[in-house]
Amino acid sequence: MPFTDDAEDDILTRFRELTDGLDHEVFGGASETIDRRRPEPSAVQVLTVRVDLHHSTPPIWRRLELRSDLSLEDVHTVLQTAFDWAGYHSWRFAAGGAPFDDAAEQFLCASDVEEGEDPDGIPAGEVRLGELLQRAGDALEYLYDYGDGWDLGIMVEAVREAEEDDAPARATGGSRAAPPEDCGGLRDEEDLKTLLEDPAFFDVAALDLELWSGTTMLTGPEDDVVPALLVEPLTLVGRARAGQDLMDRALLLGDPLAPLLDSAVAPALRALTWFLERADAEGGIPLTGAGYLRPADVEAASGVLPQMADWIGMNNREVHAVPLQMFRTSLQRAGILRKHKGALLLTRRAKAYCEAGNVRELFLDSLVPSRYETEELAQVVLLTYVATTKPGLPLPMVEIARVLTAIIGPSESGPVTTGAILDLPAWHLLANTGTVTSRLSERGFCFSPEATSLAREALTR
Missing domain, CATH: 3.10.290.30 (MM3350-like)
Known part of the structure; x- marks a missing residue:
């Protein structure tokens, strides 16, 4: 007995009701994504x-x-x-x-x-x-x-x-x-x-x-204002726990803080000035055949470098004076010093600042710029934590490493480590700023009031 048009329509309708929601691949067709969103409740x-x-x-x-x-x-x-x-x-x-x-x-x-x-x-x-x-x-x-x-x-x-x-x-x-x-x-x-x-x-x-x-x-309120240098790191870190940590620090930068007086800048930057003056002299700072500072210069630089204040040893060989060697290489990585014909000389950029009498500006500008984007982002994060941690208290290194891992991503060897943070040029520039008032064993990951103030100035100016 042949089906009527109405009977066929009824069968098709019933078939669709029975198969609604089933995986269409069972019937040889491609599966479809169903929109499962519903109108939000009238009350939260x-x-x-x-x-x-x-x-x-x-x-x-x-x-x-x-x-x-x-x-x-x-x-x-x-x-x-x-x-x-x-x-x-x-x-x-x-x-x-x-x-x-x-x-x-x-x-x-x-x-x-x-x-x-x-x-x-x-x-x-x-x-x-x-x-x-x-x-x-x-x-x-x-x-x-x-x-x-x-x-x-x-x-x-x-x-x-x-x-x-x-x-x-x-x-x-x-x-x-x-x-x-x-x-x-x-x-x-x-x-x-x-x-x-x-x-x-x-x-x-x-x-x-x-x-x-x-x-x-x-x-978070939409009107929050953070320094321009922190916009990219905050965007990259996103809204996970590490982003919250960084945002909390960024908001602290809005608290007013008197800048470091000009009269306090020169003594705070005496380690930097020692290298600037000698590198700007005729012939610059001569290096040994192996590329190290000469013993007399090692002894002289150690006398003004805060991180060398209680370093064990005679401090007459740069290879043994690790804080001094890290500071010197950081000046090169920051674009302040350059090697030329067996000597350390000022870069053109550094020389222009010195001739204009702007050592403070040279220091501030050197805390962030880098040839590598990831290093620059890392230094901005480091500055943020130095600027918002009370002088004399240790930086939360585990938290900083977590934030940097969220921004930069883990390497093949895993998440960012404390050692990677200690390798940043900005770390050594800031660690050798100001006056050391405690021994190395007590100082740990602490920074001076002068370093804290200059880190904040570099971020917010």
Whole structure:
């Protein structure tokens, strides 16, 4: 018996109802990405979510309260803090499936958007959490570091209407320490015991305090003004934990501080002046056949170099006077001195400053410029921390290394190290500025008041 047109239409309609949402590849066609976003709730909600690190044994998880008006980029920032990661790898969210699934809707970090490999992906910063999660049982997937593959499942447990004093993010529960950055994807307790002092340790109160006090990067006022030199580093570091650390420091630079008096500049820069005067003399500063300062000059320079004040040894050979050698080579890397026919001479740039009597300007301009972009960015970050750390207190080297890794990215040998920071020319220029009032063993990573003031001036002028 032949089908009527109406009967055929009914069958096609029923077939579409039964197959709606199924993977179209089952029927030989290409899968389609469904737009899973919904209109945001009329009132802002607070979503209680449980976030689990997939395939971790025992389970590693966090319970968070998140406002629905956070962007997915904000949520990325919260997750980085919650799992104590550094934020310098690519990441994405996915709805309706796992990250990279063809049928799942993908929400991308800025680097993935720029590369254009997922043309249907949506920039995460343009999507609010409340467009995807609205009721208990709603879920979202997150992937960080495509190499290690830290995949997190986000499940809504409860929803309530937000109150006026609700923070953007809070931590209310969780279990176990998260795997450290760049550990190769390890997530089992036995493996993590080789990397963590106590894999079972998790302090929910400490995490909640960090989220509570660190919400400026989630809700930061648009009118914040930072020095022009910090715009690029802040843009590159993004909104993860390291970006928050750098932004906190940048905002401190807005506090008024009297510049160093001209009368204090000359004694503060006496190490620099010693080299300028001798390099500008006829014949410059002669070097030995091996390219080192001569013994008499080593002894004389050691007498004015703060870092040599308590250096052990006779200080008559540059190869043994390490702080002096690092300072001298830093003057060359900063474009102040140059080697020519077995002697150290002023560069044309340095000579022009000296002839104009602008040693202060020469020093300030030499703290940032570099032939290498990454080194210049690193020196701007270093200046920021020197300028915002109380003189006499040690710089937070681990934090600086984390910020630099987020900006520059890890090398083949891993994240930026303290040793790389100590190799920056600006470090040695500033470390030899001012008067030393304590022994080397006590001084550590501290800088003088004069160095702090000049670092701030170099950033904000």
